[in-house]
Amino acid sequence: MNLSYLTTVANSTLRMxxxxxxxxxxxxxxxxxxxxxxxxxxxxxxxxxFAIVTNWFTHNVFLSIITAIAxxxxxxxxxxxxxxxxxxxxxxxxxACNTMMSGLSIYLLYAIFHTRGVFTDPxxxxxxxINLPFIKDIPVLGQVLYNLTIVDYLAFxxxxxxxxxxxxxxxxxRLRAIGINPQAAQSLGTKVERYQFLTVTLSGILxxxxxxxxSMGSVTLFIQNISSGRGYIAMAANxxxxxxxxxxxxxxxxxxxxxxxxxxxxxxxxxSQITTAIPYVATILALxxxxxxxxxxxxRRISRLRKEEPRETPASL
Amino acid sequence: xxKLKLEWLKAFRAPLIAVTIGLFFGGxxxxxxxxxxxxxxxxxxxxxxxxxYALVTTLTRATPILFAALAASLAWGSGYSSMGAGGQxxxxxxxxxxxxxxxxxxxxxxxxxxxxxxVLTGMAWSLLSAYISERFATSxxxxxxxxxxxxxxxxxYFTTYVFKDPFGVDASAIQTQKLxxxxxxxxxxxxxxxxxFLLALLAAVLLWFVSRKTRFGYQAKMNGLNxxxxxxxxxxxxxxxxxxLLICGGIAGLGGxxxxxxxxxxxxxxxxxxxxxAWSGIIASxxxxxxxIGAIISSIFLAGLTTGGATVxxxxxxxxxxxxxxxxIITLLITAQLVIKWxxxxxx
Numbered sequence: 001m002n003l004s005y006l007t008t009v010a011n012s013t014l015r016m017x018x019x020x021x022x023x024x025x026x027x028x029x030x031x032x033x034x035x036x037x038x039x040x041x042x043x044x045x046x047x048x049x050f051a052i053v054t055n056w057f058t059h060n061v062f063l064s065i066i067t068a069i070a071x072x073x074x075x076x077x078x079x080x081x082x083x084x085x086x087x088x089x090x091x092x093x094x095x096a097c098n099t100m101m102s103g104l105s106i107y108l109l110y111a112i113f114h115t116r117g118v119f120t121d122p123x124x125x126x127x128x129x130i131n132l133p134f135i136k137d138i139p140v141l142g143q144v145l146y147n148l149t150i151v152d153y154l155a156f157x158x159x160x161x162x163x164x165x166x167x168x169x170x171x172x173x174r175l176r177a178i179g180i181n182p183q184a185a186q187s188l189g190t191k192v193e194r195y196q197f198l199t200v201t202l203s204g205i206l207x208x209x210x211x212x213x214x215s216m217g218s219v220t221l222f223i224q225n226i227s228s229g230r231g232y233i234a235m236a237a238n239x240x241x242x243x244x245x246x247x248x249x250x251x252x253x254x255x256x257x258x259x260x261x262x263x264x265x266x267x268x269x270x271x272s273q274i275t276t277a278i279p280y281v282a283t284i285l286a287l288x289x290x291x292x293x294x295x296x297x298x299x300r301r302i303s304r305l306r307k308e309e310p311r312e313t314p315a316s317l
Numbered sequence: 318x319x320k321l322k323l324e325w326l327k328a329f330r331a332p333l334i335a336v337t338i339g340l341f342f343g344g345x346x347x348x349x350x351x352x353x354x355x356x357x358x359x360x361x362x363x364x365x366x367x368x369x370y371a372l373v374t375t376l377t378r379a380t381p382i383l384f385a386a387l388a389a390s391l392a393w394g395s396g397y398s399s400m401g402a403g404g405q406x407x408x409x410x411x412x413x414x415x416x417x418x419x420x421x422x423x424x425x426x427x428x429x430x431x432x433x434x435x436v437l438t439g440m441a442w443s444l445l446s447a448y449i450s451e452r453f454a455t456s457x458x459x460x461x462x463x464x465x466x467x468x469x470x471x472x473x474y475f476t477t478y479v480f481k482d483p484f485g486v487d488a489s490a491i492q493t494q495k496l497x498x499x500x501x502x503x504x505x506x507x508x509x510x511x512x513x514f515l516l517a518l519l520a521a522v523l524l525w526f527v528s529r530k531t532r533f534g535y536q537a538k539m540n541g542l543n544x545x546x547x548x549x550x551x552x553x554x555x556x557x558x559x560x561x562l563l564i565c566g567g568i569a570g571l572g573g574x575x576x577x578x579x580x581x582x583x584x585x586x587x588x589x590x591x592x593x594x595a596w597s598g599i600i601a602s603x604x605x606x607x608x609x610i611g612a613i614i615s616s617i618f619l620a621g622l623t624t625g626g627a628t629v630x631x632x633x634x635x636x637x638x639x640x641x642x643x644x645x646i647i648t649l650l651i652t653a654q655l656v657i658k659w660x661x662x663x664x665x
Contacts, residue, residue: 038458088653091398091458092603096648099600103641104346110636111350229466236459273477277470280463284449287460291453 007143009260014148015218016263017256018155019044022210023234024241024248025155025162026203031243032166032179033199038094039079040207041231042101047072047211049105052119052222053112061125065151065212072208073201075101080200084193098231106224120221127151127216151213158206162245175199207231236283240290251286258282332604332651336618339647346642352633361640364628365621371628373508377580379620381406381589383517384572385598386605386612387524388565393599394528394607395561396541401461402569403595404468405442409435409570411472413577414493414584415480427499432574439570440563442468447562451555469590476586491586501579511579520568524609537561541607569595592623600644604651619644 023040030037047068054060054067079097082088106116113119127149136142166172178185178192186192210230215222237255241247262275343361344354366372385402392399413435420427446464450457473491482494501511528534539547540557548554573589581588589595597619604619605611622644626637 082649082653086653088649089603092648092652095596095600095603096645096652098645099596099648100642100645103638103645106638107346107350107636107642110638116636229462232459232462235456236463239456239459271474271478273470273474277467280466280470284460284463284467287455288449288453291455 003140004143007140009257009264010144011146012260012263013253013256014144015152015256016259017252018152019210019213019217020230020234020237020255021155021159021248021252022206022213023231024237024252025159025245026206026210027234027238028241028243028245028248029162029166029175029199029203029206031238033175033196034179034182035080035083035196035200036090036094037076037079037083037200037203038091038231038235039076039097040203040210040234041227041229042094042098043072043075043079043204043207044211044214044231045098045105045225045227046075046101047208048215048226049108049211049222051212052124052215052220053108055124055216055220056113056121059123059125061127061216064125064216065127065209068212069205069208072204072206072211074204076204076207077197077201080197084197084200102225105222109222109224116224118221118223124220125216126220127212147218149213149217151209151217154209155213156249158209159245159249166245233279233283236287240283240286254286255279255283331654332615332647335647335650338650339643342646343639343643346639347629347633347635350635352635357629357633357635357639360629360632361622361625363625364632365623365625370508371621371624373505373510375617375621375624376514377509377511378592378624379617380511380514380517380579381572381576381594382597382601382620383521383613383616384568384575385595386601386616387517387520387598387609388568388572389599389602390605390607390609390612391524391528391537391561391568392565393602394541395537395557396544397558397562398458399443399446399461399562399565400458400595400599401443401446401464401562402565402572402598403590404461404465405439405566405569406573406576406595407465407468407472407589408442409439409573410577410589411475411493411573411584412438412570413574414496415475417496417499417578418494420499424499427496428501428578431499431578432571435570435574435577436567437570439566439568439573441566443562443566443569444559447559451558465595472584473586476584480584482583493584496578496582499578500582501575509580513575513579516575517572518613520571521609521613524568528609533560572598597623597644600648604648 023044026040026043027037050071051064051068055064058064075097079093082093083090109119110116129147129149130153131146135145166176174185174190175195177188178190178195182192211227214226214230233255234252237251238248240254241249241251258279262278265275265278266272340358340361344358347357348354364371365375385406388402388405389399413431416434417427417431420430442464446457446460449455450460476491476493480493482490482492484494501513504510504512504514528538536547536552536557539550540552540554540561544554547557572594576589576594577584598616601615601619602612604615622640623637626640629635629639630637
């Protein structure tokens, strides 16, 4: 277990975590306004696909990312419209969206590129990797940050920006008030439905960025179902991070670490079926431990309160 | 009596309109890739339901979907958003395929024992996720999703390393030994349809009966309509949740076993997950408003779309996944009750 091994793990953890971080943040803002959104899987998938399509026709990375964001926003808007204005069951809408997007991406892959499964081409442009000259030469940090793209860095930045937005601005405060009690917010004159709809729609930006990172980040290609459950993992990560942007940062780091651990262990004698299961088992265990820890904390707080205020005992018996 | 009949028809109207709109959009999508939409839709329907062969293939495919739909209809109808049917089916199928060759005796005994084992496995797996969700106050949706991935990994591991077919000609095929006794008999000549389909129908009727005529069914339905009201009315919520999900797991496990004993005669890695039986099942149940009898129709419909999709791909060179788009649109229309709301808006 030498240093270069550890830096490799750290580097791959960072690269694994950023797409998940984007969708976890999307899930977090949606649950902040009390909307159960499970459509991130499909949104991410279709954004990843259209990023590659635009890339193929224009060879312009910037345009591809913009397309991914636009598609993410449009699909999220449809989902939000169905959930909020048509009062459809959110889980069903999400599942319908995921089914549709999975079908649409495969259908269009076949219709446009006449291929099934994987599409890649040497002319496709990946998101440029940033290796700043002075950071690159710092021994450990340079290797940890090796080959990260600007969209990767943007993921960390958006977690912090979202935190500031939600907890330090009036608008963020208003959004959180909706999540805590929609009726109360409504009675104060907040246009609850409009805010909810806008939040879900704009969460599409995050999912879209996550999608563009999937198909143009570490690798530049599109594979059938490239999102491979990350949208669902994000729901678990959001649960673990208690819908807090910084919590999302920690929980997606945890997930990224489990995933990169899985990939690294594949090189050893441990079977791949076990290593791919690591993130899922770890998620379940983490959720359990989190609840148990919360309960212990609560019990401690109660017993401390009891000690501080001893019950009045009868003066004499 | 007449009024009752009209109510029945009304229940069908909205889904029918949704299906029509869904197919229309399917045609539009097909038109984008230069296929005549009318030819495409006709080929889709003909390939799914238009001939004896197509219909029999569709019904065979509908069998596992119906089992998953029944499990989902009980869970979702009782207010538990469980996505776990997939994992339970996978493990049920795996255990069935492992147990069946080990049981001595006549075919019916082999069937009985291996099905029982599969049902128990499905129950255990479902109970595990239900227990974790209940005991540690975590979302059942998330736990069941994670458990599905886990079940997949387990099944894949055991078929690859422990129970791999020793007599297989093709060494790269990840599958268990082929069954020779204890196979479900075919229904019509050499067609693929097997008695498992009848079992699925029976299960649907049974579930409908339970939900209509028993105390458990009533309590489950109350729970689904309003948890707080049900609790107030004396429905034990924890016991109810575990019991409901236990039964769901049993149904899904049974579905897995039937697929092994009726169609594949062995466990093949990914045989449940890659056709997406469980997802189709959940969608079928939601389309039917979690009604067991309605689930029969929607399961057959969805299975037919997939069968027809394969035909469309073969004949017209359009990716069969166009049916997934149609499926998604129909589900969206039904759940959003767009048709009904549109009508109401027209009136007012």
